[in-house]
Each structure stands twice: as C-alpha cells, then as structure tokens.
Amino acid sequence: MQSSNIPASSQWAISDVLKRPSPGRVPFSVEFMPPRDDAAEGRLYRAAEVFHDLGASFVSVTYGAGGSTRERTSRIARRLSRQPLTTLVHLTLVNHTRAEMEQILQEYSELGLTNLLALRGDPPGDPLGEWQSTPGGLNYANELIELIKQSPEFQHFDVGIASFPEGHFRARTLEEDTEFTLAKLRAGAEYSITQMFFDVEDYLRLRDRLVAADPVHGAKPIIPGLMPITSLRSVRRQVELSGAQLPRELEERLLAAANGDEEANKDEIRKVGIEYTTQMAERLIAEGAVDLHFMTLNFTRATQEVLHNLGMAPAWGAEHGQDAVR
Template structure:
C-alpha cells in the first residue's frame, strides 16, 4: 500500500459523514489503538480491511499517553486514510507544550488528516490520577479548540470532542459536566463521541441535558461509544481505567455465565456480552443515534457479531461462506 502524502480533499469531514445516507440501518464506525509491535500493527490493517468492506463510515485512531504513540498514530492514520477510510485522529494535551501542539497539528494537516478529536487526555500511568500541567502547555481541550480556531492555517480541521454519559469523573455535578461539554461545542466542535457506557439511559439523559441547556449547540451529534463485551476480566479492566460504571444486572449475568471459571466458560460469557451489546445498539438505533462507534481493541469478530445481529453484516467466519474476515 502506498505511503505517499494524501491530499486533505481525499478525506470527508466527519461532520459531513454523519449527514450522509447510510446503506445500513445506521452508520457505524470503529476505534483502533496504536499497537505495540509490527505484528500487531499488521493485524490492525487486516481488521481495517474488514471494516472497510463492511462499510464503516469512519475509523478513529487513539493517541498514547504523553504522546507515547505519536509516530505510530500518525503512520497508522495515514495508511488507513489511503485505504481509503475516512480517518479521525485523537490528540491529547499530555506532556506537550503549546508549540509542540501546533507542530503536531501542522504535521496532521500536511498529511491530510483533518478530522481531529480534541482531548485533554489522561495522566500517564494512572488514567484516574491527578492532572499535572505541562509547562508551556494547555490544560483543557477547550483551549486546544481555541488554538485551532484562532489559527487561520488550521481552518480545515473538523473537530470532535469526548462526552460522558455518566458525567466526567472530575466534574463535581452533571450540571458542571454539561457546562464544560457545551463550552467545547460552542467553541467549534461539531460533534462528540462518548466514553464507553453500558446503560442507554445514561446516554439519553446526556442528550437531554445538552439540548435543554443549549438547543443549538447541544443538539450537535452525540455518537455513542460501544465496547462489545467478550470477557468479564476485560470489561472490568476497561471500566476501572475509564471510570465508567458496570450495571449490576450486567455484571451479575456475566458472573453467572462464568460460573466460577472464566476460562472454561468463556463462550458463555461472550454470548451474554454480545447479546447485551446488541440490545444496547438496538435501543440506540431506535432512539435516533447518528452513528454507532465500536471500540474494537483492534479485533473484528465481536463488532461483526453485533453488526450481524443488527442485520448490518454477514455472519462471522469462513464457515458461513464469505470472506469478510480475512
């Protein structure tokens, strides 16, 4: 696959993608994480081919703590964009000065990577730890948005932000969380992608809060972030890292499926998890979600199983007579 520079015009703006008609019941998109080695990176590209064939509306690439995956993030995003896939790059403020942020933005612009998710980011080593400012750096995602909007050469960037159905754990109240989210939307962000959540009511109440507080900017698309559940251990770890809550009824169902031995009963755990994720997606579609954003952990099977259950993808695996999974 070619690795020459791509023109910015080859990428749709995510805010425009969300307005386009979908061949399926609803558009879907996927999140990738920069892998740790070359073998894992090749697996990511194979997964990207699958999601390209399944018609993903866009893909996103996360950004390692403190810029630890900066080079790999930009290389992966560049290659995905050439697939071609509309590609969203995450960018955090952690351990970067203001000048470094401008240099990164200029690099993305030159690569044609003009879809950006503006994030403050988590402290390295402890995502739930105290935020430590970088000398000469920025402290809030809203400041990154202001920087972009105040710089004429960055006008091509289409901006998204994170939103939090249960409220950001650093916000004292849901009202405070709403205020900060709206400040970023008013500042120029066109949409948000939620942190993973497991109770659709939390997503709906977030949507209600934003619209009630600002009928114009609060009505911008809120894309639900869904992590298909395949393992009790994994979902507990993801919840621990994100600060999200695992509903007691879901955890109890997964524990019953494990029956005291997660490894021996992993297929039963997966069955419960995929069914739960499918039911979440069905409800979100019924409630008018503009897109379903799947957090894939760089795998394809679980997301494709949910999509199949929704009538949006072939059944998983070669035994079904198709090659959607290579």
C-alpha cells in the same frame, strides 16, 4: 462536496459524513489503538480491511499517553486514510507545549489528516490520577479547539470531542460536566463521541441535558461509544481505566454465565456480552443515534457479530467467507 477552504488532500469531514445517507440501518464506525509491535500492526490492517468492506463510516485512531504513540499513530492513520477510510485522529494535551501542539497540527494537516478528536487526555501511568499541566502547554480541550478555530492555518480541521454519559469523574456534578462539554462545543467542536457506557438511559439523559442547557450547541450530534463485551477480565479492566460503571444486572448476568470458572465458560460469557451490546445498539437506533462507534481493541469478530445481529453485516467466521482475525 468538500468546502473550498479544506486542502485537496483532505478527506470528508466527519461532521459531513454524519449527514450522508447510510446503506445500513444506521452508520457505524470503529476505534483502533496504535499497536505495540509490527505483528499487531499487521492485524490492525487486516481488521481495517474487514471494516472497510463492511462499510464503516469512519475509523478513529487513539493517541498514546504523553504522545508515546505519536509517530505510529500518524503512520497508521495515514495508511488507513489511503485505504480509503475516513480517518479521525485523537490528540491529547498531555506532555505537549502549545508550540508542539501547533507542530503536530501542521504535520496532520500536511498528511491530509484533518479530522481531529480534541482531548485533554489522562495522566501517564494513572488514568484516574491528578491532572498535571505541562509548562507552556494547554490545560483544557476547549483551549485546543480555540487554538484550531482561531488559527487561519488550522481552521479547516473538523473537530470532535469526548462526552461522558455518566459524567466525567473529575466533574463534581452532572451540571458541571454539562457545562464542560458545552464549553468545547461552543469553542467550535462539531460533534462528540461518548466514553463507553453500558446503560442507554445514561446516553439519553446526556443528550437531554445538553439540549436543555443550550438548544443550539447542545443539539450537535452525540455518537455513542460501545465496547462489545467478550470477557469479564477485559470489561473489568476497561471499566477501571475509564471510570464507567457496569450495571448490576449486567454484572450478575456475566457472573452467572461464568459459573465460577471464567476460562471454562468464556463462550457463555461472550454470548451474554454480545447479546447485551446488540440490545443496547437496537435501543440506540430506535432513539435516533446518528452512528454507532465500536471500540474494537483492534479485533473484528465481536463488532461484526453485533452488526450481524442488527442485520448490518454477514455472519462472522471463515466458514462464511471472512478471514479469522480473532
């Protein structure tokens, strides 16, 4: 049952969803990005239908730099929540004053969107550039969490955060990154979702660091973020934007599959990528991950192929009864 202080229009809290039994080997969830046009938005909804039918535990919707997708994010999240899909909305501090943050939280609350991923966010135009504070705004994600948890009108929000298996690139050491993460958890965040990573050992060491530093807050659920690799160009772009590292062994396997011509050998590259992500997922399941969070780029095929390899979904393709979304 939902807590009595949560509005009746709200969905299940993600922190409660993670405790519920899963029909599959482990719960899985997916991330969507606000599309740029109506056609892409239609594709997102078709993808959402597929993941609904496959039993996704929740879906998340990212937030454009500086609030550039605010209205579309809200509209999409509201529609997904009515599908019904438990829906997590990302929110960043970029280009927002404290008053604007409060207004956005009020809007989300009125829409019943009370699952929130609290993020500081990346500087517009250059995700790896220097952080620029907004006059009258907040500077750190833990400040947003404190605003939520210390405000009676917002305390019903269930809050998650981002965590970084390789350490956030702005942190000088892994120890400093650990303290940044714990500050957000201590402020009231209930769980974290990791940035994409490609080495399961990095995830396990993150889990170990947090628990060692704080056995109470550091033991909160850490959901691994996975991006199935479908092309060299795509994974290079995502690595560049995120600051994550591509393991040398994986890069060599992808280059060997490309054999000097990425376009001609795209199917072989994809095969290696899906196999690698499947192997990561198998290890994460064995290590007790509470959920697998797939970064879909608003497509279904790659994620469904991984889920099928894990025995958690039917084979993908129109010949198997699935709509060809990708």
